[in-house]
Amino acid sequence: MDNIDHFNLRSFDLNLMIAFDAMMQELSVTKSAEKLRIGQSAMSHNLSTLRILLQDDLFVRVGQKMQPTAKARALAGPVRAALTQAQHALRATDSFEPQTADRIFRVGITGEMEMILLPALMERLQSAAPGVRLLSRAISVETVDFMMDAGEIDLAIGCKQTRHLGEVLFESNVACCFNADLCRLTPPLSREDYLGARHAVLSQTANVAGCVGDALGGLGIELDVILAAPDFMPLLAAARNAPIVATVPRRIAVQYAPLFGLTFCEMPIPLSFPPVTMNWAIWTDKDLGLVWLREQIRRVIGDISRD
Secondary structure, X not given: OOOOOHHHHOOOOHHHHHHHHHHHHHOOHHHHHHHHOOOHHHHHHHHHHHHHHHOOOOEEEEOOEEEEOHXXXXXXXXXXXXXXHHHHHHHHOOOOOOOOOOEEEEEEEOHHXXXXXXXXXXXXXXXXXXXXXXXXXXXXXXXXXXXXXOOOOOEEEOOOOOOOEEEEEEOOOEEEEEOHHHHOOOOOOXXXXXXXXXXXXXXXXXXXXXXXXXXXXXXXXXXXXXXXXXXXXXXXXXXXXXOOEEEEEHHHHHHHOHHHOOEEEEOOOOOOOOOEEEEEOHHHOOOHHHHHHHHHHHHHHHHHHHO
């Protein structure tokens, strides 16, 4: 994205660009003033200000007509493009027609929700809004606020954080996935089965115990963790090939454990995890496109929860 020199642009009123564009179209102070519904003196003042700021006459009288200078002709295209883009931007949040929309939504998403939500959401969008595209960005608790503040993402899904507006999508719970033949275990696992096994857990930090190990550590329980990875697929792949128990979110287990030939069941030790949330900035709260997208996400989550 190009840098904006806000200091130098501060004195350049958008109305001056509008006056310039009208003058380029009409080549008449009187007609330009009528087009903008302002007085002729106000229009003349705008042109005088432009000449001072741009250090050019811009429009000169040739016979009975006003003609643009070389600098005015050079500015005409970029000014018209900028005004057109500004008009589109202002209209973007005033209306949104899914079937005809051509828009990119930037969605910050965790690994869990990327695997659970995106496949079903894209299936829904292809029929409801074929021109809509999603740009998925990986987020974490440490990066989500910065990315939203900077405008890098429109929505954040999966990270619990409180600076922005948000809602709970569903409560978190986990399940155990394992190769029954290699582990010689049968569901449901007992507490003794679980604690006696070797484990694969999710960890996005330098802590090999991961979030599951941390939660159990609060209960005075230490797992024998032999694999910690930042994504769920390596955990499931490892559990397919080795006698280990992968502890993953239940929705991940339901959708993906069968694909790896794994058995899954509820975790025998009750643990409390933060709920999965959807968050957005207050300045996008009334953006009709994002209002629509948030509703699609709610419906997809509702469908997944009923499965």
